[in-house]
Amino acid sequence: MTSPTTPGIAAGRLSAAELANNFDDLHPPLDRHEAVVAADRCYFCHDAPCMTACPTSIDIPLFIRQIMTGTPEAAARTILSQNILGGMCARVCPTETLCEEVCVRETAEGKPVEIGRLQRFATDTLMNSGVHPFARAGVTGKTVAVVGAGPAGLSCAHRLAMHGHDVTIFEARGKAGGLNEFGIASYKSTDDFAAREIGWLLQIGGITIETGRALGNGLDLDTLQAEFDAVFLAVGLGGVNALRAAGEDKAGVTDAVDFISDLRQSSDLTTLPVGRNVVVIGGGMTAVDAAVQSKLLGAENVTIAYRRGPDRMGASKFEQDLAASKGVKILFNAMPVAVHGNGAATEIELEYTEDTGSGLKGTGETFRLNADQVFKAIGQTLTTDAGLTIDAGKIAVTGAGRTSKAGVWAGGDCASGGDDLTVTAVAEGRDAAEDIHATLMGKG
Known part of the structure; x- marks a missing residue:
């Protein structure tokens, strides 16, 4: 500075x-009555263009219907089963160019259903209850290293922990959160929400975070591969x-x-x-x-x-x-x-x-x-390629984040393809976790 x-x-x-x-707060939260009124505007389209526009494919009509029926906790589970960082995404997602842009109400009236604010209402309701709606499967004995505690890394770690794997997240900074903690406007995420969301996410168990550990500075990819059964890179873009x-x-x-x-x-x-x-x-x-x-x-x-x-x-x-x-x-x-x-x-x-x-x-x-x-503010660059194949300045990946080295996956801003959005990073972390799980269990 x-x-x-x-x-x-x-x-x-x-x-x-x-x-x-x-x-x-840029968008003050809805109260229960406001949420029901906002949800009542949804047509519950059978083809749901909003779902197609959501990078994490949340069942938006279903969670809005659950809010209407007075079960916001169930709505939150619907959201979080696809996007474990649904609370933050409800605050920072450019919904105006994603789900809300294709809303039928937007097309017909120029005013979409307030999907983002409804998502926040549901996820906040559940998080404020202190309940974590997911439980770990039986412990598999498999271990995974996740490098980077931003949206992609956290999403990947949570999904892997759900499947029963033990995950260690290595984070270069002194605090977890990545973009959500350090890189977005303060008025989009007030009241230390990013840190509170991580604390809630870690209730799943099976996840350890080690801060002050950066790839290329104290962490070596070959060593990680020798010590863990799989590695997921979510290192972001640290250069400018x-x-x-x-x-x-x-x-x-x-x-x-x-x-x-x-x-x-x-x-x-x-x-x-x-x-x-x-x-x-x-x-x-x-x-x-x-x-x-x-x-x-x-x-x-x-x-x-x-x-x-x-x-x-x-x-x-x-x-x-x-x-x-x-x-x-x-x-x-x-x-x-x-x-x-x-x-x-x-x-x-x-x-x-x-x-x-x-x-x-x-x-x-x-x-x-x-x-x-x-x-x-003219774009960021990859600070280390870890010896992997690079595509247009990012780590080259195929499928669900597979890199050029077997046993190593990547996602989020550091990986090729996709756009640099929190919600996209979450989707990539989730999908890579599923592919890692299938591989570790001999199904991939």
């Missing part, structure tokens, strides 16, 4: 009360792409993921420094999360600069609208050329771009924005 003594970057721009209000702009090494230029992580782990937001003029380079969810939270911390001017047009932006229309509603300006077809300033950033120079059909090109026309803080 950039030092608070960097010119233009300061902590305490807003009072504690203002910050608490700004970072309150460079701007490739002059002056990006100046003070005030930092990675958006580090800023978000610092914010998520802060116990007092009044001590978290933010610039007066913030520019975020990128067009995905991370860019929006960094920009919106900068504004909520008290930055006066926040701009997202994205090199392509709005139709190519990775962040959903909902996220773009959210940014605009918080006062964030989004510039399209603009790429960074240089960061200016005497040691510390004071301005960023951008060049207008155009898509010629044969690739993106600069037009030669440039302009400058005041910028004492610049966040890079």
Whole structure:
């Protein structure tokens, strides 16, 4: 994180009360009556396009019907049997481009059934009861190493534990959770939910987490294979792409993921420094999360600069609208050329771009924005390939996460295929666990 003594970057721009209000729950939970009313809008379609759009294939009509009949705990079991991190996914999933986008109510009325909020109501009801609805099968004597305690790793570990295997999760950071704990906007996951969900998940038993253990730094794949019956890699993407702009090494230029992580782990937001003029380079969810939270911390001017047009932006229309509603300006077809300033950033120079059909090109026309803080949110990279085959910068996998080395599976952001979403990572971890189980039991 950039030092608070960097010119233009300061902590305490807003009072504690203002910050608490700004970072309150983005989507307040439904109460029981509101949930029943929202569930009553569902048509319970026999072909259920919402199920097809869900990467974890949750039986959405069934769980909504269970809410309507007054059994939200049963609804939660329906959800969690497909997506053990259904509580977090209900908070962070871009439902507006997945299940809710294809909802018949959305097509007919422009207002879908609130599937995400209903999912949260059901899973919160069950979690708050303290009950874990799944039990382990008989112990198999098989052991599995899971490297990475993010959504894919946790999902894989839970499913393997259910099947009776003993799982050890190795996590590089000092705390489990991965993206859910360190990488999403604070207003999407309040009240330390990520940690509470992990505590609830571990009630299944048979899972041990060892923190401070990273692949390539204290962990060796060959050794893991010698000590365990199978290995699942869910290491995520730890590196950040460079701007490739002059002056990006100046003070005030930092990675958006580090800023978000610092914010998520802060116990007092009044001590978290933010610039007066913030520019975020990128067009995905991370860019929006960094920009919106900068504004909520008290930055006066926040701009997202994205090199392509709005139709190519990775962040959903909902996220773009959210940014605009918080006062964030989004510039399209603009790429960074240089960061200016005497040691510390004071301005960023951008060049207008155009898509010629044969690739993106600069037009030669440039302009400058005041910028004492610049966040890079232009994609992340794999930090270690562990000697495995790589495809487009990620670990190459086939089927349910099988890598180029027998006995090693991979899933989540570090693996090829799929999109970089929490719900997709959960699905990949679950499916890999089933394949690992079948292999260990001589069925695969």
